[in-house]
Amino acid sequence: MKPGCAACRDGTPLPFEFKMAFQPIVDLHHQRIWGYEALVRGPNGESAQSVLNQVGYETRYRFDQAARVMAIEAASGLYAGRDFCLNINFMPNAVFEPRACIQKSLAAAERAGFPHERLVFEFTEDERISDPRHLTNIVETHRECGFRTAIDDFGTGYSGLSLLACLRPDLIKIDQDLVRASHLNHAKKVILEGLVGMVRALGIDVIAEGVENEQELSVLRSTGVFLFQGNHFAEPALMALPEVRRLT
Numbered sequence: 001m002k003p004g005c006a007a008c009r010d011g012t013p014l015p016f017e018f019k020m021a022f023q024p025i026v027d028l029h030h031q032r033i034w035g036y037e038a039l040v041r042g043p044n045g046e047s048a049q050s051v052l053n054q055v056g057y058e059t060r061y062r063f064d065q066a067a068r069v070m071a072i073e074a075a076s077g078l079y080a081g082r083d084f085c086l087n088i089n090f091m092p093n094a095v096f097e098p099r100a101c102i103q104k105s106l107a108a109a110e111r112a113g114f115p116h117e118r119l120v121f122e123f124t125e126d127e128r129i130s131d132p133r134h135l136t137n138i139v140e141t142h143r144e145c146g147f148r149t150a151i152d153d154f155g156t157g158y159s160g161l162s163l164l165a166c167l168r169p170d171l172i173k174i175d176q177d178l179v180r181a182s183h184l185n186h187a188k189k190v191i192l193e194g195l196v197g198m199v200r201a202l203g204i205d206v207i208a209e210g211v212e213n214e215q216e217l218s219v220l221r222s223t224g225v226f227l228f229q230g231n232h233f234a235e236p237a238l239m240a241l242p243e244v245r246r247l248t
Contacts, residue, residue, distance in 0.1 A: 014062055016054045017043040020074050021236035024244050025087065025207060029226035031247045035085030035120070037229065038071035045238045064094040065101065069108045072119070076112035078241050087120045087150065092134070098141035106145060116146030120171065124152040132166065139167050150207070155195060164199070172199055176210020176230075183215035196223040 021041045027034040040048045055063045071088045079086075095101045109116060121142050123135075139149050150171035151163065155178050164172070174195065182188040196206055208220045211230030220228065234242040 012062065014059060014066060016051065018051045018067070018070075019043055019045075019239055020067075020071050021045070021238045022075065022078065022241055023229060023236040024234050024242065025085070025227055025229045026233050026244060026247055027227055028221070028248065033084060033244060033247070034227055035087060035118070036075065036241065037087040037122075038067075038075060038089070039236050040067055040089070041236075041238055060091060060094040061096065061101075064091045065104050068105045072105065072108040072112055072114055074239060076114055078239075083115075083118065085118045085120055085148075086114070087122055089122045089124070089152065092123050092138055095134075095138050098138045102141055102145060105147075117148065120148045120150050122150040122152040122173065132163075136166060139169065152209075155191075164202075164204075168202065169204060171205045171207055173207045173209045173229075174225075179208055179210045179216055179220065179230075180212070181216070182219045189219055192220065193223045196225055200224060 019041050021039045022036040023039060024036050025034045026032070040051050042050050068088055068090065071086065075084075075086045105119075105121075108114075109119060123138075142149050148170040149167070150173055151167070151169050152173045153175040154164075154172040155175045174192070178188055178192060178195075182192060199206055205227065206225050207227040207229060208225045209229040211217050211220065211228050211232045213232055217228065217232060233246060234244050236242065
């Protein structure tokens, strides 16, 4: 048995605390809030890295499970019946057995009355995956349960296009390094145009994250992107939904 499995099943608490911050994802085509991403923070709003630095091999399973449950339960209370999506990050290398690991997410969604199709589980392309077949199994298991999946930080990770072709996620989130200062970099503009066109042709939706200013937004809109996330719209708020500055 994997060490994390036993600890999770016997209810062993994590040796550290954390909370969630929420940042909106806006749909400028329909001028509405599409959803929110749940972002790990310390108990007093400390950075995500300050929490992740405390996650080790022995605790990553429990942390991944606890973070999913907290995100669903907190968002359910904050959404107050509104039909926003909820994006939740997960750690593929912390999922030992997909069907077992997804049970707490299913139970949390059931308790909260959260429709499965509005839950989007993101995994980052930056995390090196030792067994691609295991990742495929994880994605397929989430899909069978009615959840959607997204590749986060797409465009700068290990597997790139081969991962996209293999998994065919519901969404990709363009890495903020490609977004940043794209109005000043012709090569980034060309890459964004090609990337968005290719992904949309595969029937995959695109979210541009890390949008910081009007100039970056203008470049992205010209490529056909209409889902956006970044401080240009709202900074993350700890255990709250921040006010969105613009929806046009």
